Amino acid sequence: MPIIGSGRLEKVAAVTTGVMKPFKDNRALLRKIAGIGVLLLGFLFAAKLCIGAPANSAQIPSIFRPESTPADSIFHLSLLVLTVTGLIFLIVFSLLVYSVAKYRRRGGEDGREPPQVYGSNQVELAWTVIPILIVLVLFLATARAIHSIQDAPKPPAAIEVIAIGHQFWWEFRYPTLGVVTANEMHVPVSDPANPSPTFITLLSADTDHSFWVPRLAGKTDLIPNRVNHTWIDPHQTGLYLGQCAQYCGTQHAKMLLRVYVDSREQFDQWVQEERKPGVAGGTEEEGRRIFETTACVNCHAVSGTVANGRFGPDLTHLMSRDTIASGAAANTPEQLKLWIQNPDSIKPGSLMPAMKLDEKDLDALTAYLETLR
Amino acid sequence: MSSESIALSAVDHGTRPISERLHDWVVTVDHKKLGILYIVYALVFLVIGGIEATIIRIQLIVPHNHFVSPQVFNRMMTMHGTTMIFFVVMPILFGFGTYLIPLMIGARDMAFPRLNAFSFWMTAFGGLLLYFSFIGGNGLYGAGTAPDVGWWAYAPLTSRAFSVGHSTDFWTLALLVSGVGSIGTGVNFIATILCMRCPGMTLGKMPLLAWLNLVVGGMVIFCISPLTAAQIMLSIDRYLGGHFFDTQAGGSAALWMHFFWIFGHPEVYILVVPAFAFVSEIVPIFSRKPIFGYPVMVAATIGIGFISFSVWAHHMFTVGMSSYGNSFFVFTTMAIAVPTGIKIFNWLGTMWGGKIQFKAPMLFCIGFLFQFLIAGLTGIMLGAAPFNWQLSGSYFVVAHFHYVIVGGILFAVFGAFYYWFPKMSGRMYNETLAKWHFWLFLVGFHMTFDFMHIPGLLGMPRRIYTYEPGRGWEFWNLIVTIGVLFQIAAILIFVGNLLWSLFKGDPATSDPWDAWTLEWSTTSPPPEYNFATIPVVESRRPLWDLKHPEDPDWKYE
Numbered sequence: 001m002p003i004i005g006s007g008r009l010e011k012v013a014a015v016t017t018g019v020m021k022p023f024k025d026n027r028a029l030l031r032k033i034a035g036i037g038v039l040l041l042g043f044l045f046a047a048k049l050c051i052g053a054p055a056n057s058a059q060i061p062s063i064f065r066p067e068s069t070p071a072d073s074i075f076h077l078s079l080l081v082l083t084v085t086g087l088i089f090l091i092v093f094s095l096l097v098y099s100v101a102k103y104r105r106r107g108g109e110d111g112r113e114p115p116q117v118y119g120s121n122q123v124e125l126a127w128t129v130i131p132i133l134i135v136l137v138l139f140l141a142t143a144r145a146i147h148s149i150q151d152a153p154k155p156p157a158a159i160e161v162i163a164i165g166h167q168f169w170w171e172f173r174y175p176t177l178g179v180v181t182a183n184e185m186h187v188p189v190s191d192p193a194n195p196s197p198t199f200i201t202l203l204s205a206d207t208d209h210s211f212w213v214p215r216l217a218g219k220t221d222l223i224p225n226r227v228n229h230t231w232i233d234p235h236q237t238g239l240y241l242g243q244c245a246q247y248c249g250t251q252h253a254k255m256l257l258r259v260y261v262d263s264r265e266q267f268d269q270w271v272q273e274e275r276k277p278g279v280a281g282g283t284e285e286e287g288r289r290i291f292e293t294t295a296c297v298n299c300h301a302v303s304g305t306v307a308n309g310r311f312g313p314d315l316t317h318l319m320s321r322d323t324i325a326s327g328a329a330a331n332t333p334e335q336l337k338l339w340i341q342n343p344d345s346i347k348p349g350s351l352m353p354a355m356k357l358d359e360k361d362l363d364a365l366t367a368y369l370e371t372l373r
Numbered sequence: 374m375s376s377e378s379i380a381l382s383a384v385d386h387g388t389r390p391i392s393e394r395l396h397d398w399v400v401t402v403d404h405k406k407l408g409i410l411y412i413v414y415a416l417v418f419l420v421i422g423g424i425e426a427t428i429i430r431i432q433l434i435v436p437h438n439h440f441v442s443p444q445v446f447n448r449m450m451t452m453h454g455t456t457m458i459f460f461v462v463m464p465i466l467f468g469f470g471t472y473l474i475p476l477m478i479g480a481r482d483m484a485f486p487r488l489n490a491f492s493f494w495m496t497a498f499g500g501l502l503l504y505f506s507f508i509g510g511n512g513l514y515g516a517g518t519a520p521d522v523g524w525w526a527y528a529p530l531t532s533r534a535f536s537v538g539h540s541t542d543f544w545t546l547a548l549l550v551s552g553v554g555s556i557g558t559g560v561n562f563i564a565t566i567l568c569m570r571c572p573g574m575t576l577g578k579m580p581l582l583a584w585l586n587l588v589v590g591g592m593v594i595f596c597i598s599p600l601t602a603a604q605i606m607l608s609i610d611r612y613l614g615g616h617f618f619d620t621q622a623g624g625s626a627a628l629w630m631h632f633f634w635i636f637g638h639p640e641v642y643i644l645v646v647p648a649f650a651f652v653s654e655i656v657p658i659f660s661r662k663p664i665f666g667y668p669v670m671v672a673a674t675i676g677i678g679f680i681s682f683s684v685w686a687h688h689m690f691t692v693g694m695s696s697y698g699n700s701f702f703v704f705t706t707m708a709i710a711v712p713t714g715i716k717i718f719n720w721l722g723t724m725w726g727g728k729i730q731f732k733a734p735m736l737f738c739i740g741f742l743f744q745f746l747i748a749g750l751t752g753i754m755l756g757a758a759p760f761n762w763q764l765s766g767s768y769f770v771v772a773h774f775h776y777v778i779v780g781g782i783l784f785a786v787f788g789a790f791y792y793w794f795p796k797m798s799g800r801m802y803n804e805t806l807a808k809w810h811f812w813l814f815l816v817g818f819h820m821t822f823d824f825m826h827i828p829g830l831l832g833m834p835r836r837i838y839t840y841e842p843g844r845g846w847e848f849w850n851l852i853v854t855i856g857v858l859f860q861i862a863a864i865l866i867f868v869g870n871l872l873w874s875l876f877k878g879d880p881a882t883s884d885p886w887d888a889w890t891l892e893w894s895t896t897s898p899p900p901e902y903n904f905a906t907i908p909v910v911e912s913r914r915p916l917w918d919l920k921h922p923e924d925p926d927w928k929y930e
Binding site: 036039057059060061062063064071073074077078081082084085088089092093095096099100103104105106109113114115116117118119120123124127128131132135138139141142143145146147149150151202206207208210212214217218219220221223224225226228229241242243244245246247248249250251252253254256348349 | 442443444447521523527528529530535620621623624625626627660661662663665666667668669691692693695696699700703704707708710711714715717718719721722724725726727728729730731739742743746747750751753754756757758759760761762763764765766767812815816830831832834835836837838839840841843844845921924926929930
């Protein structure tokens with residue numbers, strides 16, 4: 001029966017007679033839908049077989065595998081939201097399928113119009129009030145999660161990092177520890193019983209960027225002329241991948257981000273190494289001369305030398321990093337040479353200029369860079 | 374009720390030379406011709422924007438692909454977004470509004486026919502200006518470049534330091550010019566609907582399409598204006614030494630975001646409310662029942678219109694607002710889900726107890742209902758600010774708004790297209806081809822946009838021209854791109870059907886769907902004056918009253 005409203009609003013133009021036979025004439029349509037469903041599933045399965053699983057599932061930056069309190073709070077909020085929206089979907093979708101299947105015009109009918117129903121105040125009231133209640137619950141749960149993440153107090157043991165977004169790389173400065181590095185952020189693991197979270201101040205040197213390591217926290221933008229904050233407290237050591245999540249220019253795609261979560265001892269040792277000034281000479285005098293007399297020093301810094309540029313990554317401890325070009329290439333001598341001579345082959349549109357050195361100078365320069373440990 | 378129109382004098386257009394007939398189209402102020410011009414113009418840009426989308430998807434089919442350079446990719450994604458929003462969806466919806474509103478309210482034209490023509494040509498020149506950037510972006514002597522700043526054109530990427538040449542200027546001017554056209558259309562919709570209704574048609578007896586476009590008109594005026602203002606400010610920055618958005622001189626990047634999204638979010642509703650209007654007209658006809666809860670539908674639309682101006686910063690949850698600011702925008706965003714949900718329930722209520730005919734327009738509307746439901750639910754997920762911190766800027770949000778714009782709006786537009794094609798062209802479309810179009814597009818849409826959510830959940834940001842292997846994204850991107858093939862096939866069938874039916878389709882009667890609103894009381898296509906005598910109505914469904922004199926609506930309203 002159709003929904004019958006308060007009497008005044010209801011009108012019957014023509015009385016339908018005969019026994020309803022739901023679904024009887026709808027098999028063709030249902031078969032079509034089921035067929036498409038089976039096709040899609042089969043296709044998915046075949047495609048999955050062709051591609052195979054990724055080599056290392058730990059490298060998937062899934063938001064559903066949180067390893068830090070902010071990401072974890074978001075994960076729990078998302079479970080609530082997904083459950084509520086999932087239930088709404090099931091109910092409304094069932095109603096839609098039911099009405100499409102049941103109220104289908106059947107062949108061999110008298111052609112008369114169905115009962116003309118204009119509405120029902122009670123039904124309208126119900127499907128207004130129930131959504132309002134659902135929305136209120138979701139709002140309160142969300143507001144609580146916002147507060148718990150955004151207004152979390154900073155414990156005294158917290159590590160402070162200033163992250164500065166550049167086109168198209170990350171600068172990390174540890175003001176209290178005297179460390180400056182790029183693209184690969186090191187933080188200590190945080191024991192939930194004795195937390196040592198990392199609080200990150202987010203700045204930008206040029207355009208908008210966004211700091212996003214999905215397994216550690218949601219994203220927060222880095223906006224020029226604005227100071228933003230985020231924090232993480234990773235529970236497990238390891239490497240966490242992320243990347244810039246706000247379009248920042250040509251090479252937005254290769255502004256990759258790596259967060260290394262070290263044990264406390266590893267982290268302290270890393271800090272000790274990073275605080276040392278760069279090598280002050282040694283066997284690679286020729287390479288150093290080339291570095292300090294070409295354009296390299298305009299943009300790059302090596303502490304303890306004349307090189308003090310700020311436009312490009314600090315190279316004082318370049319060899320302590322696994323990657324170059326903001327994660328776009330492995331840190332090997334071959335890749336370094338390629339990056340110096342022809343950066344566009346790795347990252348077209350990056351702001352690193354092609355240095356056009358001859359073979360001998362390139363070898364010497366690379367040898368010098370190899371000593372920056 | 375006196376709406377039967379008699380063709381007074383059938384001018385034989387066929388005998389006049391083609392140049393004269395084209396000239397008629399250029400100088401016309403007839404709302405029907407302008408409506409068709411809008412629609413044809415939008416369909417041309419739909420194909421262009423679709424080609425850009427295809428280039429994007431081919432580039433992303435495998436990681437580290439070299440199909441296009443990052444520079445080209447960034448131009449494609451900027452042009453795809455700008456084209457689809459400003460030069461496809463808006464004009465096609467304005468086109469249907471311009472064509473249908475006077476016919477549905479029993480008027481002979483819009484309130485301001487010349488403004489109507491002016492609005493169309495402004496919009497049209499805006500599109501041409503945008504595409505001229507391909508030639509003139511770096512000046513005519515250099516290689517041309519289209520803008521590559523993303524369709525939000527976030528500051529300071531648009532400042533002269535980061536955007537050299539003129540590509541950003543073409544983008545700015547294109548939106549400025551077409552925005553003037555949109556405001557003209559908004560004014561015209563409001564004036565027409567408020568002042569031109571036929572005798573007996575009180576506000577409460579207007580077809581829902583007129584009501585919803587009245588709300589759209591109001592939203593256009595209030596939300597295009599800040600966009601236009603922002604474009605002027607950006608031009609001042611770029612050429613007159615202003616520093617509104619120039620962060621290197623103390624300007625504010627966040628200011629541009631606020632300007633853009635105070636336009637951008639109501640814009641979403643400017644696009645989707647006309648789609649609601651189509652569904653609200655089509656579902657009753659093919660369910661053979663009046664719209665369920667007409668006053669509630671009107672109230673919900675007005676509610677959406679107002680609330681949509683208070684939700685803009687939910688596009689900015691990641692820019693570092695205070696926890697109170699974030700909570701406020703969570704609240705308004707959740708609140709707008711309520712009137713939207715009410716609309717879905719009312720469409721279901723309309724189908725409930727009806728005798729549903731699965732003609733192509735109805736199939737597209739059912740697709741709309743299903744997909745808009747999902748789009749609304751992913752919208753709630755995005756509205757929960759902390760969840761948004763993970764989802765925004767990722768492929769999840771790309772999937773979400775394509776669900777709204779393709780799964781919702783475009784499906785409704787296709788439904789409207791088939792529904793009113795007989796009225797506009799005087800010929801019936803081919804139902805078999807239309808059903809092929811529907812099913813192929815449905816499969817392609819779901820392959821592309823269902824699976825596009827997943828890489829977003831796995832941490833894939835939007836607007837990247839390539840991605841790293843081994844992050845679990847390859848498989849999903851492959852499927853997403855394959856889905857595009859089905860969509861292309863469907864669109865080819867659609868265009869083929871359109872062209873074939875235009876010349877070879879069966880002649881359409883004035884009322885092929887046994888419908889109830891005034892546009893079906895005149896001939897197909899309607900004469901220039903629409904109605905020989907202005908109709909007089911007594912209810913929301915004047916043609917029902919005419920066909921069922923024993924049981925007219927006005928007894929119950």
